[in-house]
Amino acid sequence: MKFDNAEDIIQLTPLWEGERFSNGRPKVSADVLRRIRRITLEEAWGPLWNRGYKFQFEGDFKIIHPEQIMVGRAVTAVLLPQRPDLHDTLLTYGHEQENRQGFFNQWIIDSLEEDDVAVVDMFDKVYKGTFVGGNLSTAISARTKRGGAVIWGGIRDNQQVANIDGINVYYRGSDPTAIAEVTMVGMNVPCRIGRAVCLPGDVVLGTPSGVMFIPPHLAELTVVLAEKSQVRDVFGFIRLKEDRYTTAQIDGMWTTALWYDFMNWFDTSDDAAEYRHLTWEQELEEARQAESKGPSSDVRL
Structure with missing residues (x-):
C-alpha cells in the first residue's frame, strides 16, 4: 500500500471536475471557501441532505475556539490500535520508501497546505491518543493560515493551543500523555468522524454546533x-x-x-x-x- 496515493484519491473523487493538488486531492477554490465562511451550518446542511448526503455532520466535540468559524479543505487520516507487525511494517515503509520523518501524526501535519484542515479518525482514543499538542498545532497554524484540525480522539497542551492564532481544533477530549500505541493505515482516504463520513478534499465547515463535511463537487x-x-x-x-x-x-x-x-x-x-x-x-x-x-x-x- 501507499500513503497519500494520487491514483486512489482521484478514483475516490470522480465527481470533482476542477483543479486538484499534486496528490490528486480536490482543490475547491479560495473564493468558494471565503464564501462558505459566511454561511450557517444549517444553510450548508440543507442542500446536502436533500441530495442524499445524510452522514456529513458531527456535533459531539469540544472546541478550542467555539466562537470562531473554521473552513478548509480536508486532509484525512485513519489510525487503528497498534498491532506490532502492522505497525512496524507501515512505519518502516513510510520512512524508507516515502522518506517521511517522525511519527504518523507528523506525516499528516507536514503535508498540510494553506486553507487545509487535518481530519483524523483516532477511534475516539484520548489516553495516549493526543494527535496534536502545542508544537504540532503551531505547525498547523503556520502551514494552513486559517485551517485547523478535526480529531476523533484527543489533544494535549490545551492552554498552549488556545493561544495559537489562526486555527481552530475540534476534538473529543484532553490528556497529558503523548500519542502512542496507534498505527496509521490510511492517509487521504475515506474516514469516519463519529457518524459522519469525510473524503480528502471535502470542505470542512466548523461551527459552534459542530462540523459539516461538504463534498467538493457540491461546495x-x-x-x-x-x-x-x-x-x-x-x-x-x-x-x-x-x-x-x-x-x-x-x-x-x-x-x-x-x-x-x-x-x-x-x-x-x-x-x-x-x-x-x-x-x-x-x-x-x-x-x-x-x-x-x-x-x-x-x-x-
Whole structure:
C-alpha cells in the first residue's frame, strides 16, 4: 500500500471536475471557501441532505475556539490500535520508501497546505491518543493560515493551543500523555468522524454546533443556495416590517409578482449589493410554470 496515493484519491473523487493538488486531492477554490465562511451550518446542511448526503455532520466535540468559524479543505487520516507487525511494517515503509520523518501524526501535519484542515479518525482514543499538542498545532497554524484540525480522539497542551492564532481544533477530549500505541493505515482516504463520513478534499465547515463535511463537487452549489436563502431572508424581513406581504406569502411559493418585486429590490438595494453575483432566472421560470398550472396567492395591497 501507499500513503497519500494520487491514483486512489482521484478514483475516490470522480465527481470533482476542477483543479486538484499534486496528490490528486480536490482543490475547491479560495473564493468558494471565503464564501462558505459566511454561511450557517444549517444553510450548508440543507442542500446536502436533500441530495442524499445524510452522514456529513458531527456535533459531539469540544472546541478550542467555539466562537470562531473554521473552513478548509480536508486532509484525512485513519489510525487503528497498534498491532506490532502492522505497525512496524507501515512505519518502516513510510520512512524508507516515502522518506517521511517522525511519527504518523507528523506525516499528516507536514503535508498540510494553506486553507487545509487535518481530519483524523483516532477511534475516539484520548489516553495516549493526543494527535496534536502545542508544537504540532503551531505547525498547523503556520502551514494552513486559517485551517485547523478535526480529531476523533484527543489533544494535549490545551492552554498552549488556545493561544495559537489562526486555527481552530475540534476534538473529543484532553490528556497529558503523548500519542502512542496507534498505527496509521490510511492517509487521504475515506474516514469516519463519529457518524459522519469525510473524503480528502471535502470542505470542512466548523461551527459552534459542530462540523459539516461538504463534498467538493457540491461546495459551490451549496454556497450559492445558502447565499440565495440569506438574501431572500433579508428581503423578506424588510417586506414583513413594511407589512407588504403575509408570512405565508414569504415562507411559501413565491408568485411572479413577488419575484419581480424581489428582483427590483435585489438590483437596487444596498442590502443586496454583496449578493449580486447570484442569478434568479431559474426561480422566476419555476414561478411562471407553477402559476400556469393553477391559482396562487398575490401581493397584499
